[in-house]
Structures are given as structure tokens and as C-alpha cells.
Amino acid sequence: MLLTGVDSHLAGVPNIPEMIAPEQRAQPNYQGVLGDDVVTVATLLEDAGYNTYMAGKWHMGMEPDKLPSRRGFQRTVAMMDSGADNWEQRPYLPIYDQANWFADGERFTLPDDFYSSRFLVDSMIEFIDSGSQDGEPFFAYLPFMAVHTPVQAPQEFIDRYMGVYDTGWDDLREQRLERAAALGILPADTPMVRMETTDDWDALSEEDRSYQAKRMAVYAGMIEAMDFHIGRLIDHLKQTGQYDNTIFIVTSDNGSEASGPADPRGFPQRLGPANLGYNLDYETLGLKGSFSTIGPSFASASASPLAYYKFYAGEGGMRVPLIISGEPVGPQLRMTRTFAWATDITPTILSLTGVSQPAERYAGRPVQPITGRDLTPVISGASDRAYGPDDWVGYELTDHGVLFQGDYKLVVNQPPIGDGQWRLFNIATDPGETVDLAASEPQRFQRMLANYEQYRRDNKVVPVPEGYSQMRQIVLNALLQSRKTIIAFLLTLVVVVPFYVAYKSARANRALPSD
Incomplete structure (x- = not known):
């Protein structure tokens, strides 16, 4: 959605291919790879004279015609799988025979001194420098592997957070809520739920608390390492005189990841990582050869005060920051709580660069129309919202469903964490999704249900088969x-x-x- 401005179902990736049921795969839009009837923002910018670069995770198809080098990017280094080790060329799950890296359309072997965030920024700097003499502008897409599983970081970044999380996940969840309110990101009186998947910190042994706190320290270290290397890229742009003419867009693809086990050190939990050559030892957690996640308790705290996490449709799994910055968009520092969607990124980039959106046909073939909104009126302050009170945006992933309309959100989360019941929330005043308004606002509830069914039809959503997980x-x-x-x-x-x-x-x- 981010790269095309088209809903994921029509863009060919309604789910990652590893999770698509065979019954769904019978449909052409359920292949889990980028469709041939969508145009990427990279293609549009390349055709407008931009140099286009990509370094990072792709995971939208590994066939020759699906590679990023065939979808508008002139220079690429790309991780093709759902994830991989951050220290070496090693798969993180046994569903992959190897960690599949490609560079400029060919299989690629990682260097011996590889660490993902450093390597990706080094590659991007190299790409930008390689085209700096031709006088053309550049578009750089830098999808980091941080902080996807396995969670890994250099020791110096981990050390900065040792001891920070020793008071546990409930304390962290309260701290994050207070800080978000103090910054004005959320209303000061925002209520929140405590997820049923959150364990009792006080019931853990001292050894277990230390191990859990270090898991979170590695996670924080991985984020700071990424931020450090982003800083290196910014410094390079300043040194080469390109910073003042660069627009930066920073966002994330989902909320925190909770699918790691609550305690990975038990015998069955250790087997999988051990068979891939990983260890889960406290002393080396996060370093080369280790395998770490943060588990559901700290994942919930990380998303405070929001509920749920990645793969679910709660705000904790969906709401992420969006930062648009740079001299070309103005020096003002302004925050808005207005709703924006992943499909809005492409039309916004096209508007900022003065490049037209594709017509019904592009490069001799019919293409899906962009449905995202241009956010530049919100960026400039000319408008408070990109979507009006009657506009709606739908979303579906494995029968978890959402419809956003105005300040309201219609949502269903399926088992085992959800209950399969549709609920209605005002996420402007209740982003923690604590008060279900379905009974008190039945007309709005029914109207939004009808709009969601329209979304399903328009976007060719195929339900999962019975018993799916x-x-x-x-x-x-x-x-x-x-x-x-x-x-x-x-x-x-x-x-x-x-x-x-x-x-x-x-x-x-x-x-x-x-x-």
C-alpha cells in the first residue's frame, strides 16, 4: 500500500505469502506478491527523471519480474524473505532454505562484517553517491530490518538500556502513557486496557525478571542502533550539500511484535532456534548467534496505551508514527492527530515532487487507480484533515476487520486473542479502545458495518477457511x-x-x- 497507493488486496498482497490459505490462493489477487497491475512510486519517479534506490526488506516476490530492480528501483540491495538474521546470512525460520538477499537483480552474498542497519545505510550512501554527478534528484526507499525478529543489536547499544526495564512491563506501560500525554500525542485522560496475554511481573523469579528486562534492552538497543545509522545518512547528506533539498518520511509497517513466546528458554521453545544454530543465552542475548524476541507482555507495553499488536486489528497493531520533515516542506514543527493511511504515502510523494498520478493505463497496460489521499494540505496547515467525516477506509487481514470513518473505528479481532465480535470505538477520545459504543450508537454501528461490506466487495476480500489460524x-x-x-x-x-x-x-x- 505504501509503495503503490492501492489497497493491499488489489495490489496483490492481502497477506504475506507464508500465511495465505490454499483456498484463497486460487484468486489472482491472493498470491502475496506485488501485482502486475499496480505501479510503484519508484517507477513513476524514475520515469520523471529521478534516480531511484532501495536498500532493505522487500518480501513482495522473488521471481525475476517481481524483484525491486524490475519495479522502478535502479540500484537495490534487498532481503526477499519475511525476515532474516541481522548479523549474518542466516534464515530465522526453517521455512527458508537460506536467507535470500539480492543486489541489482542478482543473488548476493553479505559481507563478513554485516550488521543490517549499518549495512543498509552504507549501501544507500553508496547508491546516492553513485548518481550524485548527473544532477538528477533521487528517491531513496530504506525499509530497515529493525526491529523485526530476531531482535539483535551491537553490545554498545544494548548496554545503554541495561537496567532500564527492571521494573517490568506494567510499569513501562504506565510510563509510556504518561509520556505520550505529556508530549500531546494522546489526550491526558486516555484510558487503557491490560491485555490478557500480559504476565504477572511480580510472580517471576529474579533470574526470570533479569532475562525479560534484557530482552527489552536488546529491543531498545536495536532501535537506537537504527536511529544512529539514520543519523549517519543525514550527516552524509549535509556534508554533500543535499540535506536542505531532501524530504524525509519516517513511518513503520505495524505495531509491536508479540509472537515470540513469553519465555523462550523452555525445552520446546529452544528447539527451533537451536536447530538453526541460534542460542538464547542471557550473556550473549542480541549478539551474533543469538535469537531474541520481546514476547507479548513487553509488546503490549511498547504499544501503550493501545491494545493488541502486530497481526491483529487493534490500534496497538496498526497505529504507528508518521513524520514528514525537511526544508522543502517548511521549517515549522507541528503535530497533528489526524487520520492518515498507508496508501496516502505515494500520492503525497507524487504531490511533493510534482509528478502526476498514473492514468487508467500505464506503460501499455491497465493499472489499479491510486485510492490514497494527498497529505500535503495537512502538512502545510491548509487543512486539518485528509479525510472528511463521511469518508471511510477499510482494512482486512485474515478476517480481522476494520473500518475507519471520521473519529470512529469499527473493528473485529479474531481468536485466540480476540472474540470475533464487531465493536465500535471513538479512537480520537479513546485510542486504547476501552469503551465499546456499538450498543449506544446502533445507527452508526450498522452504517459502518454496511460500509465495511462494501469495502470487502470493492477490494475482492476472500474470507479465510473455517478453522484457519x-x-x-x-x-x-x-x-x-x-x-x-x-x-x-x-x-x-x-x-x-x-x-x-x-x-x-x-x-x-x-x-x-x-x-
Whole structure:
């Protein structure tokens, strides 16, 4: 959606391919790879005379015609899978035979001194410098691997956060809410729920608390390492005289990741990482050879005061920052709580660069129209909103459904964490999704349900089959597709099943109010 301005279902990626059920894959828009009937913003900018560069995670198709080098990017270095090790060329799940890296359309071997955030910024600096003599502007797409699983960081960045999280996830969740309110990001009286998947910190042993706190320290270190290398890129642009003419757009693809087990050190939880050569030892956590996640408790705290996390449709899984900055958009520092959507990024870039949106046909073929909104009126202060009170935006992922309209959000989260019931929230006043308005505003509720059904029809949404679960489908797809079927199945089983069991053990209700 970010690269095309088109809804994910029509763009060909309604879900990652590893999670698509066979019944859905029968539909042409359910292949999990970027469709041939969408045009990327890189293609449009390249055709307008821009140099176009990409360094980072792709995961939208590995066939020759799906590579980023064939979708508008002139120079590329790309991780093609859902994720990989950040220290070396190693897969992070046994569903992959190898970590698939490509550079400029060809398979690529990583350097021996690889660390993902440093390497990606080094590559981007090299790309920008390679085209700096021709006088053309550049478009740089830098999708970091941080902080995707496995969570890993250099020791010096981890050290900065040792001890910071020793008071646990409930304390962190309260601190994050207070800080967000103090910064004006959220209303000061924002209520929040305590997710049922959050464990009792005080019930843990001292050793367990230390281990959990270090998991979060590695996570924070990985974020700061990414930020440090972004700073290197900015410094390079300043040194080469390009900074004042550069627009920066910073955002994230989802909320925090909770699918790691609550405690990864048990025997079944260790088997999967161990079979891939990883360790989970406290002393080396985050370093080369280690495998770390933060688990559901700290994931919930990271998204404070929001509910749920990645793969679910709660605000904790969907709401992310959006920063648009740079001298060309003006020196003012302004914050807005207005709603914006991933599809808005492409039309905004096109507007800022003066490049036209594609017509019904592009390069001799019909293409899907851009449905996102141009955010430049909001950026300039000419408008307070990109969407009016009657405009709506839908979303669906494995039957988790959402419709945004005005200040309201219609949402359903499926089991094992959700209960499969549609709810209505005012996310302007209640971003923590604590007060269900479905009964008190029945007309709005029914109207938004009807709009969601219209969204499903317009975007060719295919329901998941009965009994579907995301984690189980990963296992089944690995069994069906891998050349080393039995081994891959067993290894995937020992990696994924503990995650699934951790979710399944939670009660099916959505969340419990905080004390």
C-alpha cells in the first residue's frame, strides 16, 4: 500500500505469502506478491527523471519480474524473505532454505562484517553517491530490518538500556502513557486496557525478571542502533550539500511484535532456534548467534496505551508514527492527530515532487487507480484533515476487520486473542479502545458495518477457511512447499507451535480493564 497507493488486496498482497490459505490462493489477487497491475512510486519517479534506490526488506516476490530492480528501483540491495538474521546470512525460520538477499537483480552474498542497519545505510550512501554527478534528484526507499525478529543489536547499544526495564512491563506501560500525554500525542485522560496475554511481573523469579528486562534492552538497543545509522545518512547528506533539498518520511509497517513466546528458554521453545544454530543465552542475548524476541507482555507495553499488536486489528497493531520533515516542506514543527493511511504515502510523494498520478493505463497496460489521499494540505496547515467525516477506509487481514470513518473505528479481532465480535470505538477520545459504543450508537454501528461490506466487495476480500489460524497456516504452507518437507515441517513446528500455544492459552475475550 505504501509503495503503490492501492489497497493491499488489489495490489496483490492481502497477506504475506507464508500465511495465505490454499483456498484463497486460487484468486489472482491472493498470491502475496506485488501485482502486475499496480505501479510503484519508484517507477513513476524514475520515469520523471529521478534516480531511484532501495536498500532493505522487500518480501513482495522473488521471481525475476517481481524483484525491486524490475519495479522502478535502479540500484537495490534487498532481503526477499519475511525476515532474516541481522548479523549474518542466516534464515530465522526453517521455512527458508537460506536467507535470500539480492543486489541489482542478482543473488548476493553479505559481507563478513554485516550488521543490517549499518549495512543498509552504507549501501544507500553508496547508491546516492553513485548518481550524485548527473544532477538528477533521487528517491531513496530504506525499509530497515529493525526491529523485526530476531531482535539483535551491537553490545554498545544494548548496554545503554541495561537496567532500564527492571521494573517490568506494567510499569513501562504506565510510563509510556504518561509520556505520550505529556508530549500531546494522546489526550491526558486516555484510558487503557491490560491485555490478557500480559504476565504477572511480580510472580517471576529474579533470574526470570533479569532475562525479560534484557530482552527489552536488546529491543531498545536495536532501535537506537537504527536511529544512529539514520543519523549517519543525514550527516552524509549535509556534508554533500543535499540535506536542505531532501524530504524525509519516517513511518513503520505495524505495531509491536508479540509472537515470540513469553519465555523462550523452555525445552520446546529452544528447539527451533537451536536447530538453526541460534542460542538464547542471557550473556550473549542480541549478539551474533543469538535469537531474541520481546514476547507479548513487553509488546503490549511498547504499544501503550493501545491494545493488541502486530497481526491483529487493534490500534496497538496498526497505529504507528508518521513524520514528514525537511526544508522543502517548511521549517515549522507541528503535530497533528489526524487520520492518515498507508496508501496516502505515494500520492503525497507524487504531490511533493510534482509528478502526476498514473492514468487508467500505464506503460501499455491497465493499472489499479491510486485510492490514497494527498497529505500535503495537512502538512502545510491548509487543512486539518485528509479525510472528511463521511469518508471511510477499510482494512482486512485474515478476517480481522476494520473500518475507519471520521473519529470512529469499527473493528473485529479474531481468536485466540480476540472474540470475533464487531465493536465500535471513538479512537480520537479513546485510542486504547476501552469503551465499546456499538450498543449506544446502533445507527452508526450498522452504517459502518454496511460500509465495511462494501469495502470487502470493492477490494475482492476472500474470507479465510473455517478453522484457519495464522500460525498453523505457516506450518501447513511450509509442509506443502518446502523441498525438504518432513524436516522443514518438524523444525517449523517446534518454532511456531510454542507461539501459537501461548496465544491459545489466553482467554478468548478481547482484553480486561486495567485496575
